[in-house]
Amino acid sequence: MNPGEVMAARGPVGGATRALSPGRMWLLGMAVGLLAALPNAVGAYAREPRAFGFKLALAMVPYSVWALLGPLMLATFGRVTRDASPRGRDLGLLVALGSGFVLLHALLLALVRSGLEQWDAGGVSFSEGLRGLLLERGALGSFEYLLFLAAWAALSAARRARERELAESRLVARLAESRLQALRAQLDPHFLFNTLNAVVGLVRQSRNPEAVDALVELGDLLRASLEGRGDHEVPLSEELELVRRYLGIEKLRFGGRLESHLEPEAETLMARVPSLVLQPLVENAIKHGTSRRASRGHVWVRAMRRGDRLVLEVRDDGPG
Structure with a gap:
């Protein structure tokens, strides 16, 4: 009989990375917005070197409005896909819904900026200001919405992958346990019958x-x-x-x-x-x-x- 060997190695076990919560996603979005708004604020300050804080706050307003719309967008994404893997049709519908979110974003942005920039005092009506914002930020707002959708899709895919990995590991553990119990069920009677036969042989030999x-x-x-x-x-x-x-x-x-x-x-x-x-x-x-x-x-x-x-x-x- 050839020698039998059983080898086992223990390695580090990595825990599953926790998915980003809506609060953490909002903070991350605000941090990205701050980085994006900072060059605009610096450029405006270079042209008119005063009230840098106000200029930075004004540049941050579009991203703050997106942060305000974040929970509504997350709820819409989840409802359309029903927490399942988003298919091409679902993504197409979410892209189409993006135009509505871009219009809503522009409307809320116009409400904020009309107060901060005092459109009435400058002789700019709300409808004119809204039209100007749509022309100024329509394409950029669509791009920002698509970035948000892509980030959500990537995080959702990572979460589903972790859930599948966890489910598979639990299945493997249950399978190993069932195999062990089956092995014990086979071996224990084997112990008994072999030994009893041996004892019978010893008794017969006195x-x-x-x-x-x-x-x-x-x-x-x-x-x-x-x-x-x-x-x-x-x-x-x-x-x-x-x-x-x-x-x-x-x-x-x-x-x-x-x-x-x-x-x-x-x-x-x-x-x-x-x-x-x-x-x-x-x-x-x-x-x-x-x-x-x-x-x-x-x-x-x-x-x-x-x-x-x-x-x-x-x-x-x-x-x-």
Whole structure:
């Protein structure tokens, strides 16, 4: 039988990045607006070096209005796509709705600027000022709306990707748990029937003390196995103790024909390993290896550290 190896490596686990909340998105939008408004304010101040704060506030007004419309736009985006992955038709509808948001943005902007710039005092009517804003900022407002839509679509895609990743990881964990329980359901009766057959053989040979020892070992083995139910990982020392008890039963069965060697490195004993990772390999080594020898057979169980990996090896000197 060829040696079997089980290797496991532990790496950093990255947590999912939290999605931007509407409040954080608003702050981010205001920060971007400030950066965009600053050159305009500096240019206006260079032409007329006074009231820089007022000029900066005036340049910030369009972005502040977009921030005010942000919750309404987010609600519209979510309603159109219904929190699902936006399709081409949905995006087309949102782009078409953008004209309405651009007009609403221009209307609110006109209301604010008419007061700040005192259009009435300058002989500019509200309708004339609104028309001028549409001509001045219509194309720019459409571009700003499309940027907002693209940012929302990107963040939504990232959130859905994280949710899918989380759902897949939970599914993998449930699948691993179900496989472990299925493995235990197969192995525990196997322990029992094999050992009982061995005990029956010992009794028939009038080897009663050895049969009693085998039953004691069986009780300890089943107790250790049942106590570990539900544990996906156990210390290597516990896994080796389970193997030791199993080998004790098999030694009573084979007498002097079986010799076992447990050789773990001391620094590996506290390593976490999958539950029941070694016993099936040891059982396989005995069944297909040492049990076929007429003379004494040997089984070695080794645990070694190789860098950041744990190497488990089960070897026998049987045929094959």
